[in-house]
Amino acid sequence: MSDHVSAQSVSLRNDTVGRQLNMEKLTTVIYPCITFIALLVIWEGSVTLFRVPDYIFPHIMPVLRVLYAGYVEGEMYPHLAYTLKSTLIGYSLGCTLAIIIGASLAESRTFEKFVFPLIIALQSTPKVAVAPLIMIWCGYGISSKIVMVATMCFFPLFVNTVTGIRQTDPAMVNMMRAFSAPGWLTFYRVKIFGAAGHIFAGLQISIVFALLGAVVGEFVGAASGLGWLIQSAMVSFNTPMMFAAILSLIVLGLVGTAIVRFIHRRVVFWERSSGTTAH
Amino acid sequence: MSSTGSFHPTGVSDVAAADSAVVGASLLPRSDPVLKVNALSVVYASSRGPIKAVADLTLSLHQGEFVSVLGPSGCGKSTLLGVLAGLQVATKGSAAVFDRPMMGRPHPNVGVVFQRPTLLPWLSVLDNILIPIEAMRRRKSDYLDRAHELLRLVALEKYASHYPAELSGGMQQRVGLARAMIHSPGLILMDEPFAALDAMTRERMSVELQEILRESGQSVLFITHSIPEAVFLSDRVLMMSASPGRIIKDVAIDLPRPRVTATMAQSEFAEICGALRKLYIQ
Ligand SMILES: Nc1ncnc2c1ncn2[C@@H]1O[C@H](COP(=O)(O)OP(=O)(O)OP(=O)(O)O)[C@@H](O)[C@H]1O
Ligand SMILES: [Mg+2]
Numbered sequence: 001m002s003d004h005v006s007a008q009s010v011s012l013r014n015d016t017v018g019r020q021l022n023m024e025k026l027t028t029v030i031y032p033c034i035t036f037i038a039l040l041v042i043w044e045g046s047v048t049l050f051r052v053p054d055y056i057f058p059h060i061m062p063v064l065r066v067l068y069a070g071y072v073e074g075e076m077y078p079h080l081a082y083t084l085k086s087t088l089i090g091y092s093l094g095c096t097l098a099i100i101i102g103a104s105l106a107e108s109r110t111f112e113k114f115v116f117p118l119i120i121a122l123q124s125t126p127k128v129a130v131a132p133l134i135m136i137w138c139g140y141g142i143s144s145k146i147v148m149v150a151t152m153c154f155f156p157l158f159v160n161t162v163t164g165i166r167q168t169d170p171a172m173v174n175m176m177r178a179f180s181a182p183g184w185l186t187f188y189r190v191k192i193f194g195a196a197g198h199i200f201a202g203l204q205i206s207i208v209f210a211l212l213g214a215v216v217g218e219f220v221g222a223a224s225g226l227g228w229l230i231q232s233a234m235v236s237f238n239t240p241m242m243f244a245a246i247l248s249l250i251v252l253g254l255v256g257t258a259i260v261r262f263i264h265r266r267v268v269f270w271e272r273s274s275g276t277t278a279h
Numbered sequence: 280m281s282s283t284g285s286f287h288p289t290g291v292s293d294v295a296a297a298d299s300a301v302v303g304a305s306l307l308p309r310s311d312p313v314l315k316v317n318a319l320s321v322v323y324a325s326s327r328g329p330i331k332a333v334a335d336l337t338l339s340l341h342q343g344e345f346v347s348v349l350g351p352s353g354c355g356k357s358t359l360l361g362v363l364a365g366l367q368v369a370t371k372g373s374a375a376v377f378d379r380p381m382m383g384r385p386h387p388n389v390g391v392v393f394q395r396p397t398l399l400p401w402l403s404v405l406d407n408i409l410i411p412i413e414a415m416r417r418r419k420s421d422y423l424d425r426a427h428e429l430l431r432l433v434a435l436e437k438y439a440s441h442y443p444a445e446l447s448g449g450m451q452q453r454v455g456l457a458r459a460m461i462h463s464p465g466l467i468l469m470d471e472p473f474a475a476l477d478a479m480t481r482e483r484m485s486v487e488l489q490e491i492l493r494e495s496g497q498s499v500l501f502i503t504h505s506i507p508e509a510v511f512l513s514d515r516v517l518m519m520s521a522s523p524g525r526i527i528k529d530v531a532i533d534l535p536r537p538r539v540t541a542t543m544a545q546s547e548f549a550e551i552c553g554a555l556r557k558l559y560i561q
Binding site: 171172174175176177178179181182185189190193196218239269270271 | 364365366384385387389390391393395397399400401402409411413414415416441442444
């Protein structure tokens, strides 16, 4: 009898715990939605209330109309594709280089001495300032955008790769040495995996930088792309178009980040189980 | 060790004379020692000037012997092990493993168990155990049987495909032990392998370690700062002075083997521990 009662109270407690968990999940979805809706209401309300003209700050409706024309009727796709293409190619290029050069620099003191001052100088260069130069060197086609993207997303990932590899637990490296492991094995078995959390964090930061690079490249000179769309809309005070393009860029950034985060959690599974997920 | 005598504190403070004075050790056939350390000194350079970690340390270890090095924290035990594992170099004196002088390069016939398990979190237990094989560029597939046998020996046969984070501290340390034994080294070096474990697990691990070694018959240099642990496991206990470390006593432990959990409750065991403790206080 008493067993029965205690079993019941246990299941009761489990129920409340379960309910709390569900509430927790629900609120993490609902609360940001409320914030978002509130923002839309404030936006529409104040634009209407203060009679702000559309060319300064558009109502929601014209923006939706542009989005509809853009993504349902398809006017936006060529631009989206152009920006996406330069971003993806440039991102892959910049990130590959960042990981290779970062890893070599972290591993080889000699290489570090050769290139470190150069990299510091490049890192402190405002990358946007060299965009016009890149146009002259690479032309107004997509290659200049690719180079711009690669330049922008190189440094965050480069820094993270170096830090990640340098922070390898010395006890692990000693362990490998004690078993006569050659350097390449220690690098492959210990350092790369040990740095994986940092590298993925860098990959995530680099996504935003990559989009920034693509947009700047298109600002400086292009014939299509979301950045070009924003700039040409500026000339005609087409703010709804600008809003629509900016929204598209935000979505690109969010989707890219979500994808990298998903892969991060899949690949770096051991950090999750020890409760130290890197964001 | 098969000597039947009881506790013989030799009271030898002169290290050079230690070998000949230890009754237990002298009963062994005099093969070339597995491990020979002669007047070893290690000095660290630091910003506050040189730090002498080990001073004029001499010891030897023979085939099949289990020798503990017992000493207070900071006396240079890990430094000694570092030299023997080929991870650091001596400032003065010499250390030889299987007749090869240790000059900062590891000897392939040695396995090391560290104070922390140092398992790679991204590898399964099985792959972790096979790391030394990979390091020696041998074929891993040739060692799968041995790996599974070792897993059985350390009572983890069901955990081959688990990851280290899924194991308790004691289980992880046992994986570390299996890793140190995968290439059947003639000598195993252990640096306080059970120091991070709770007292109960620790006692159980001592018993298990003894069982495992009874099957494999390897020589072991075991570093610890626990007197009962040293007494329970060892054929000889070497006591180190406080920093800079030297061997101040070489004590043969002649408790009959196999020693079991009940051994720790015997008055003889307590006596030896007490005597060692007294030596320390002096
Ligand atoms: N890399 C280092 N640089 C400078 N001094 C060091 C270094 N490593 C150790 N020491 C010094 O050498 C001495 C011995 O250190 P060691 O780690 O060998 O001690 P230990 O006996 O293993 O101690 P514990 O039981 O706490 O592990 C200590 O006084 C320590 O301060
Ligand atoms: Mg130590």
